[in-house]
Amino acid sequence: MTAIETQQGRAIRLAGISKHWGETTALSEISVEAPAGSFTALLGPSGCGKSTLLRIVAGLEEASGGQVLIGEEEVTGRPADKRDLSMVFQSYALFPHLSVAENIIFGLRTRRVARAERMARLAQVAELLGLAPYLDRKPGQLSGGQQQRVALGRAVISQRPVCLMDEPLSNLDAKLRQTMRTELRALQRELGFTMLYVTHDQVEAITMADQVVLMNAGRIEQVASPHDLYERPATIFAARFIGTPPMNILPQSALGETGARLAAELGGDLAFGMRPEALRPDPQGLLEMQVTGGEYLGADALVQGRIGGAEALMRVPGQALPEQGTALRVALAPQDLHLFDAGTGRRIDYPQPASPMARPGHPAGSSGAMSPLSNPKEP
Structure with a gap:
């Protein structure tokens, strides 16, 4: 120039x-x-x-x-x-x-x-x-x-x-x-x-x-x-506005006992945010996704499904697009879980090591951590 x-x-x-x-x-x-x-x-x-x-x-x-x-x-x-x-x-x-x-x-x-x-x-x-x-x-x-x-x-x-x-x-x-x-x-x-x-x-x-x-x-x-x-x-609006596709926002009820446990720890009614690319198929995952459809995008694909009755998207490699009707176990890393106050929509920051959902012997947030939504049972 x-x-x-x-x-x-x-x-x-x-x-x-x-x-x-x-x-x-x-x-x-x-x-x-x-x-x-x-x-x-x-x-x-x-x-x-x-x-x-x-x-x-x-x-x-x-x-x-x-x-x-x-x-x-x-x-x-x-x-x-x-x-x-x-x-x-x-x-x-x-x-x-x-x-x-x-x-x-x-x-x-x-x-x-x-x-x-x-x-x-x-x-x-x-x-x-x-x-x-x-x-x-x-x-x-x-x-x-x-x-x-x-x-x-x-x-x-x-x-x-x-x-x-x-x-x-x-x-x-x-x-x-x-x-x-x-x-x-x-x-x-x-x-x-x-x-x-x-x-x-x-x-x-x-x-x-x-x-x-x-x-x-x-x-x-x-x-x-x-x-x-x-x-x-900072808010559910920001989480949904930024990102293509936008962040999944799941109600507390969609996570069952896991959601109730975090709500008891932090107080109040929670909403859980997780980006589609943060979710991954994992036999150890505590979440179950019922696949309702998908979009093949070449290098990757978007899996459409429901987690605990709530609509959700997951990004996977293009060749790994599951068939409609499949039930998948799903997990994500501790740092990829976003918490929001369901009433105000504001972000809630919480200390990840306090999460009760890591695999025993691997504190959440450490290099050996399981996802906070992973099954604590040993394989």
């Missing part, structure tokens, strides 16, 4: 942001920070408030309460053009009657940047994004991916310390989205600006972001790195 000058990324801090439309609450007390120079994804289902939050940061929407800070400056009451940021929209927002070059430098022209500097920046951005051969074309003569690069070029050429993106890849086909994910992440790292990126696609968030802000119904569900969001979901 060709180096291009950019300002140092600035942190974005949101403190108690709320948004109401009459009796409808779109955002409720949102407080979060996107560190300077980081890639932060706002992730969540449609209608959760992530785009509204982005528009409040951009100054395109007025908050009902709270503060927006960029760097050390509060910008809550400033208009959009005074916030020192750039934005890329889902629709790209290109001018169809202008050439690629004119679209990219449009903002510099309106800011009355000298022509020599405009042309120098344009040359750098065009080389950086592979747009040099297309500068004289109109947007209608470009592919979707090329139009996306033009929109990115207009943001990059502004040399702003903060860039906001609202589902910029949603209009592209799957293969092109994958390519653009890689290019966009590399671009952000190369230039060092702070990225706030809205998406409903967990793959985009997990593969691109340093930090994910998972939203649900106008509130923050969890703020974490992609790794922690997957490995330690």
